[in-house]
Amino acid sequence: xxxxxxxxxxxxxxxxWLHEVNLELRGGMTVLIGPTTAGKTTLMRVVAGLLPPTAGxxxxxxxxxxxxxxxxxxxxxVYQQFINYPSLSVYENIASPLRQAPGxxxxxxxxxxxxxxxxxxxxxxxxxxxxELSGGQQQRTAIARALARPVDVLLxxxxxxxxxxxxxxxxxxxxxxxxxxxxxxxxxSTSDPAEALMFAEPTVVLGEGRVQQxxxxxxxxxxxxxxxxxxxxxxPPLNRLPGVVREGRIECLGAAFPAAAARATSHDVxxxxxxxxxxxxxxxxxxxxxxxxxxxxxxxxxxxFLHLLLPDRRHLVAQLSGTHRFTPGEPAxxxxxxxHIFVFDETGGRLGDPSAVEAEPHG
Amino acid sequence: MVDIHLDGVGHSYDGGRTWALRPMTRTLHAxxxxxxxxxxxxxxxxLLNIISGLLTPTVGRIWFGDREVTRVPTAARNIAQVFQFPxxxxxxxxxxxxxFPLRNRGxxxxxxxxxxxxxxxxxGLDSHLxxxxxxxxxxxxxxxxxxxxxxxSDVAAVLxxxxxxxxxxxLRWTLRSTLKEIHRxxxxxxxxxxxxxxxxxxFADEVMVLQDGDVVQSGEPTELFxxxxxxxxxxxxxxxxxxxxxxDLVDGVVRVGDTPVGRxxxxxxxxxxxxxxxxxxxxxxxxxxxxxxxxxxxxVTAVDRMGAYHLVHAEIDGRRLSAKVDTGSRYAxxxxxxxxxxxxxxxxxxxxxxxxTIAAQDGAERA
Numbered sequence: 183x184x185x186x187x188x189x190x191x192x193x194x195x196x197x198x199w200l201h202e203v204n205l206e207l208r209g210g211m212t213v214l215i216g217p218t219t220a221g222k223t224t225l226m227r228v229v230a231g232l233l234p235p236t237a238g239x240x241x242x243x244x245x246x247x248x249x250x251x252x253x254x255x256x257x258x259x260v261y262q263q264f265i266n267y268p269s270l271s272v273y274e275n276i277a278s279p280l281r282q283a284p285g286x287x288x289x290x291x292x293x294x295x296x297x298x299x300x301x302x303x304x305x306x307x308x309x310x311x312x313x314e315l316s317g318g319q320q321q322r323t324a325i326a327r328a329l330a331r332p333v334d335v336l337l338x339x340x341x342x343x344x345x346x347x348x349x350x351x352x353x354x355x356x357x358x359x360x361x362x363x364x365x366x367x368x369x370x371s372t373s374d375p376a377e378a379l380m381f382a383e384p385t386v387v388l389g390e391g392r393v394q395q396x397x398x399x400x401x402x403x404x405x406x407x408x409x410x411x412x413x414x415x416x417x418p419p420l421n422r423l424p425g426v427v428r429e430g431r432i433e434c435l436g437a438a439f440p441a442a443a444a445r446a447t448s449h450d451v452x453x454x455x456x457x458x459x460x461x462x463x464x465x466x467x468x469x470x471x472x473x474x475x476x477x478x479x480x481x482x483x484x485x486x487f488l489h490l491l492l493p494d495r496r497h498l499v500a501q502l503s504g505t506h507r508f509t510p511g512e513p514a515x516x517x518x519x520x521x522h523i524f525v526f527d528e529t530g531g532r533l534g535d536p537s538a539v540e541a542e543p544h545g
Numbered sequence: 546m547v548d549i550h551l552d553g554v555g556h557s558y559d560g561g562r563t564w565a566l567r568p569m570t571r572t573l574h575a576x577x578x579x580x581x582x583x584x585x586x587x588x589x590x591x592l593l594n595i596i597s598g599l600l601t602p603t604v605g606r607i608w609f610g611d612r613e614v615t616r617v618p619t620a621a622r623n624i625a626q627v628f629q630f631p632x633x634x635x636x637x638x639x640x641x642x643x644x645f646p647l648r649n650r651g652x653x654x655x656x657x658x659x660x661x662x663x664x665x666x667x668x669g670l671d672s673h674l675x676x677x678x679x680x681x682x683x684x685x686x687x688x689x690x691x692x693x694x695x696x697x698s699d700v701a702a703v704l705x706x707x708x709x710x711x712x713x714x715x716l717r718w719t720l721r722s723t724l725k726e727i728h729r730x731x732x733x734x735x736x737x738x739x740x741x742x743x744x745x746x747x748f749a750d751e752v753m754v755l756q757d758g759d760v761v762q763s764g765e766p767t768e769l770f771x772x773x774x775x776x777x778x779x780x781x782x783x784x785x786x787x788x789x790x791x792x793d794l795v796d797g798v799v800r801v802g803d804t805p806v807g808r809x810x811x812x813x814x815x816x817x818x819x820x821x822x823x824x825x826x827x828x829x830x831x832x833x834x835x836x837x838x839x840x841x842x843x844x845v846t847a848v849d850r851m852g853a854y855h856l857v858h859a860e861i862d863g864r865r866l867s868a869k870v871d872t873g874s875r876y877a878x879x880x881x882x883x884x885x886x887x888x889x890x891x892x893x894x895x896x897x898x899x900x901x902t903i904a905a906q907d908g909a910e911r912a
């Protein structure tokens with residue numbers, strides 16, 4: 183199975199929703215990650231045939247389906263809002279796409295419905311109506327219906343976003359094992375980096391209507407090629423600090439460190455640091471020190487999130503493991519090992535690592 | 546600002562056959578921030594609706610300070626509410642939306658202006674004050690709704706029902722800490738319903754964990770994380786949740802299969818021998834390559850690279866456990882590793898209730 187998006191563009195009332203998107207997806211799962219306005223739903227609607235692109239083509243197994251109506255395409259769509267037929271039982275909800283498909287005798291439908299319901303963990307609920315189910319069970323029903331009939335392309339648009347997070351954990355691992363050997367293309371969108379990392383499948387980072395990067399998600403996390411990718415894959419959000427490259431060094435709010443791969447001329451850069459790389463104790467002689475004022479400390483038991491206000495009114499968040507007590511208003515110093523700083527130029531591209539490419543080596 | 550006192554309050558939607566909220570007596574203290582945390586159907590929204598007056602409890606009485614409000618309608622309870630989805634006047638400007646609750650109560654104009662600007666500043670709405678609300682994106686509309694809930698300083702309590710669900714994850718981080726700061730400044734009594742543990746733990750002074758209509762544990766966030774009193778709290782708080790490993794207690798020694806892993810300690814009297822479950826969070830599982838005692842030999846089944854940490858999954862005789870390790874470590878599926886537990890952080894559970902901890906076998910007592 184192969185799905186190709188060839189220079190797909192979508193414009194609506196003068197706004198560009200998708201810029202020339204080129205993508206090649208194969209059988210199995212692909213994760214599409216991006217913030218809320220990245221264009222994930224637009225892209226999926228184009229693939230489904232629900233939204234004709236302004237320009238470009240969609241190819242399934244080499245055949246151009248751009249003009250093919252959604253009814254004639256072999257696609258299924260799961261939305262963030264669980265959608266089921268309220269008057270039908272769970273059984274009939276799952277069976278409905280099979281009843282419309284040619285070649286499904288009722289014995290075969292029955293077998294398929296029970297099989298898929300079992301996999302989705304709702305085998306005991308087949309006689310109930312959607313209103314009698316919890317949110318998680320309703321979404322399992324919607325997913326089961328999408329899976330009932332084998333399709334070339336299965337689209338899941340943030341399917342777990344409306345569920346409570348423990349249920350999300352559970353369903354994630356269920357879906358992961360279910361889609362591992364899927365013959366068709368499974369495209370799964372999310373805005374949650376932990377979800378993308380947990381799936382550990384080929385990942386497309388989408389931002390502002392463009393494909394930012396495609397690759398192994400843990401690699402992208404560890405070595406983000408652009409500021410957009412680093413930000414999209416950071417939760418808690420990436421700390422950003424202003425820097426200037428000058429005579430082979432990068433200066434940032436009074437601190438400085440050697441810049442290995444920067445251009446010779448002086449120019450502005452943005453420094454990106456993940457909160458778990460910020461500490462309140464010096465870790466080595468090269469650490470940069472940022473004195474600031476404590477605004478807030480949030481403690482979850484496993485971590486303490488320390489919010490510092492730097493002299494230029496900028497915020498810096500440190501994620502410290504364990505429980506640490508801090509008093510708002512008091513001074514504190516944040517330390518950052520330059521090896522853990524990503525440096526981005528004015529266009530958002532990442533400059534070669536300043537000092538330590540092996541800071542987070544690939545596995 | 547007053548204490549909210551629940552006196553035997555319980556609710557049943559089916560005439561008493563089953564409890565959506567089992568009768569409970571407890572006090573929510575003035576000026577504190579409470580989170581009601583639990584999965585859907587646990588009763589957290591029922592409890593919030595009883596406090597707000599949307600629901601009259603089947604049994605029990607509810608007091609705001611020394612005023613009984615059990616049958617007092619919402620409008621007369623002097624509370625502010627924020628819902629999951631934006632509730633505002635779409636045709637009005639952001640400023641007028643924020644001012645509305647104050648104008649309604651006849652506040653002086655200058656005071657209204659001061660308050661609206663203070664709240665708008667804290668929530669980052671300054672540049673939007675004169676835009677019509679319908680022109681804002683849903684996330685920002687929700688921030689305006691939050692502002693409307695927080696603008697009055699004279700309410701008995703502010704009740705928030707999953708207020709950040711529609712907000713973008715990155716913005717959620719900022720808003721959550723903003724909310725906490727606003728709470729520190731205004732001293733509102735806040736009751737916050739959420740199914741998101743990070744939200745509950747970072748925001749609240751006290752988290753009430755609900756399951757099947759019962760508060761299974763209530764306490765400071767760190768206490769719930771570090772010393773869960775109930776298996777459900779261990780499971781629900783933490784990501785991933787606590788490892789629960791079937792084990793046996795034999796004459797005071799905890800064994801997983803044939804391997805002794807420590808002595809039972811901190812038990813309430815002598816704990817009879819028999820099956821127990823070891824509860825230990827992935828954060829408190831250590832791995833060593835050599836069989837130091839007490840070490841549990843287990844086969845690594847998978848390693849998830851989660852970005853900021855690696856999650857090592859392992860199995861011993863069909864029992865599964867996982868450990869959070871730093872990204873510099875290297876473990877490979879198939880390898881046999883020795884797992885041990887940080888002593889004060891491994892607990893024993895029986896019938897889902899905590900009944901002890903595990904101490905190292907050398908007999909060293911720990912606080």
